[in-house]
Amino acid sequence: MAEPTKTDQAKGSVQSLNRALGLLQILAEHPDGLSLAEIAPLAQLAPSTAHRLLSSLQALDFVNFEQDNSRWFVGLAAFRAGAGYLRRRDHIATARQIMRQLVEQTGETSNLAVLKNSTLTFVAQIECNEAMRMAVPLGARGPLHASAVGKAILAYTNTQERELALKALTFEPLTQKTHATKAALVADLEMVRSRGYAIDDEEQSVGLRCIGAPIFDEFGEPIFAVSISGPAVRVTGARVEELAAFVVQAASVITDQIGGIQPKS
Numbered sequence: 715m716a717e718p719t720k721t722d723q724a725k726g727s728v729q730s731l732n733r734a735l736g737l738l739q740i741l742a743e744h745p746d747g748l749s750l751a752e753i754a755p756l757a758q759l760a761p762s763t764a765h766r767l768l769s770s771l772q773a774l775d776f777v778n779f780e781q782d783n784s785r786w787f788v789g790l791a792a793f794r795a796g797a798g799y800l801r802r803r804d805h806i807a808t809a810r811q812i813m814r815q816l817v818e819q820t821g822e823t824s825n826l827a828v829l830k831n832s833t834l835t836f837v838a839q840i841e842c843n844e845a846m847r848m849a850v851p852l853g854a855r856g857p858l859h860a861s862a863v864g865k866a867i868l869a870y871t872n873t874q875e876r877e878l879a880l881k882a883l884t885f886e887p888l889t890q891k892t893h894a895t896k897a898a899l900v901a902d903l904e905m906v907r908s909r910g911y912a913i914d915d916e917e918q919s920v921g922l923r924c925i926g927a928p929i930f931d932e933f934g935e936p937i938f939a940v941s942i943s944g945p946a947v948r949v950t951g952a953r954v955e956e957l958a959a960f961v962v963q964a965a966s967v968i969t970d971q972i973g974g975i976q977p978k979s
């Protein structure tokens with residue numbers, strides 16, 4: 715039998731690398747770990763092959779094996795590699811690229827906002843070409859209870875942080891449609907979660923309608939929200955669902971590109 719050539723060896727190395735990375739991805743999706751009997755069929759590998767590759771990854775600390783329960787987990791080296799990516803990513807620059815596409819798709823201005831310490835702040839904006847459009851100075855604060863971006867983030871924030879934010883609200887009446895009570899806002903937040911996006915239906919300014927969706931980090935927690943805003947004569951009630959689909963898609967793409975994950979519920 716002929717000995718394997720350098721080309722054959724290279725192909726074998728690439729195949730082993732692909733399989734090993736595939737195993738790492740599978741473990742990353744199962745934080746509670748997996749046994750060898752569970753991993754092998756998921757990776758479509760023979761148990762012996764899966765064990766050999768896992769052992770190689772273990773030697774490099776990319777995976778860990780717990781003797782007590784005979785389960786494999788993602789290792790510290792994988793976390794360090796991921797942390798290296800997290801350090802170099804630029805959320806806002808990434809978001810702006812997608813926001814430009816969102817403006818082209820909808821014809822309306824797009825905003826990006828962040829919620830920190832119960833304060834909503836606008837950190838990026840891509841304006842549309844319409845003469846009548848919304849313009850928000852970067853760094854400006856927004857009303858958490860009367861903005862699509864604020865409600866989009868708040869709806870997915872963990873219970874403790876949400877309660878802190880709600881306690882800080884004064885429910886200032888900006889228009890006749892502004893939520894005046896905590897109960898009214900909480901009911902709206904439940905609707906936001908059920909459909910995946912928030913609506914500011916002239917709650918902040920008369921004649922202005924906004925649609926926002928949350929952007930999640932690697933822990934499935936909302937860190938930003940992206941929106942479109944425009945006059946109610948263009949962003950009509952009949953168009954909300956159509957436009958919201960573009961906003962939700964943009965938020966999903968940004969989440970993916972910054973290494974975030976969508977929450978399971």
